[in-house]
Amino acid sequence: MNVPDKQTIEAAHIRITPHIHRTPVMTSYGLDSRVGGSLFFKCENFQKIGAFKARGAMNAVLSLPAEDLIKGVATHSSGNHAQALARAAKIVNTRSYIVMPHTSPEIKKRGVRGFGGEIFECEPTLAARESTLADVVARTGATEIHPFNNYAVIAGQATAAKELFEEVGDLDYLVAPVGGGGLLSGVSLAAFYFSPKTKVIAAEPAGADDTYRSLKSGKIEQSQAASIADGLLTSLGDKTFPIITKYVGEVITVTDTEIVDAMRLIWERMKIIIEPSCAVPVAAILKEHQKFAGKRTGVILSGGNVDLERALKLFTEKNKT
């Protein structure tokens, strides 16, 4: 498979539409006033399993040839992709094998099991995760579905931006968060095909600014993984890096303090729950607000899966500083 073209993304959208939410686009007078421009929030926090990951996993599973599909799918993930893949497998009535560190919170495991996923616990290191996954794949014949370095996943994530353009028309900017780059690759391809005048901007935590550094150096740099935005700590992959290099114009980095402020602002003003990783594009827009003044800007709100006690701690600690 190659970098998804326009037809591939259109086909992905047709394929997954029966199984995902067409999430609402929200606006906020209060946030528009702060920026002096128009912001359009694509609310993937309202997506199935609470995050855009439902799109990519669904498309990857539905794209498998029949002989692979019946053997099931596998991944290592402790986050939203684990639930998204288990859910997608359940929908097509096949098996899912999810490798998770034994330190993963019980609620995440319950989420995966709720969709019939079979969990394989391992030590909380990348090496253990990869070797356990290799074992599972060898034993079951399941197909590994990588959370972001996979073209079918990328084509699935692209549909979030496609829907946004369909709903609000052309935009000046589209801002999306970047971790491994699956979402960012997808939405930058969607902008290129469906709204070519839109400039795509990546928003990244300063404590995991490997995309910023990678675009500067021209090679994949490793993430420091030091941010509260726990969905954005991974480095780019060999499939996402070239797409981002070609289609993303700029990276804005933000501090954890700016992320918490933006998260709180969205909770209070828009009355919706977003997770720290999801607040990163909002923080980026507030930081560089002059850039967005007088412009029409789309924002992918990527997810809303946050432990409420943890969120309280973030808000409270922030107040003390």
Next chain:
Amino acid sequence: MNVPDKQTIEAAHIRITPHIHRTPVMTSYGLDSRVGGSLFFKCENFQKIGAFKARGAMNAVLSLPAEDLIKGVATHSSGNHAQALARAAKIVNTRSYIVMPHTSPEIKKRGVRGFGGEIFECEPTLAARESTLADVVARTGATEIHPFNNYAVIAGQATAAKELFEEVGDLDYLVAPVGGGGLLSGVSLAAFYFSPKTKVIAAEPAGADDTYRSLKSGKIEQSQAASIADGLLTSLGDKTFPIITKYVGEVITVTDTEIVDAMRLIWERMKIIIEPSCAVPVAAILKEHQKFAGKRTGVILSGGNVDLERALKLFTEKNKT
């Protein structure tokens, strides 16, 4: 003015539509599964000023004769009605005088001032509030707009249910919270006129169950005002009580623990912020879920104005018990 008839509510809707949000109706697979029925959430937490109160205040202000309108409007309120009235007055370019206890949080005062409202501080007793308001009205000639015991306010609140019926069709049940009864009166009239087969159910905190007792005794009983649902602590008025007596079939009461559980469930499952008072109907439905199984039930989510530290503290305390 009399109890609003069908045309009065239709006129109210036409009058306020340019100035309010037509709020979305949300559904949740997870909540439907728990109940075994279909729930339709009318999201007034996304309304202007974060609560349905924007509707009633707007209609009351727009219904004033010109000679009164130019003298301004007044009320005593430390809650959502204060901001709603200040906002409505600003929209028609007249003055608003808001009597608030000097103990009100600074954020509430800032909200009122942000809409150009003039604040008069008083002692935090009902007597002080009423006498200060009487002074202000005598001095300014402003019209008092009561937060709920006012037919124009009731007609405004009715439009929330009217929109819900327009969007989802007939319902078996409609559940709304009750404090002073402005919202409940309005939506029960709307059900009677626009979806007469729908049974309206009131949801009330057990620690302020004056509506439950009033419907039993046949006269207005006083609220104990002992609940975390701080928007529902008032007793009924002489305009709301007769409407509720006639059009509301049943009152379900819920404990504070049930309210916190329901609030948390909505935050986590639906990724939206609702205030404790707004969780009361959800708690009522979960408590009496057998009643709602196999039925189509509308729920008015009344507002989302909650101090985040307070809400998250409620969740944490709940976890300890």
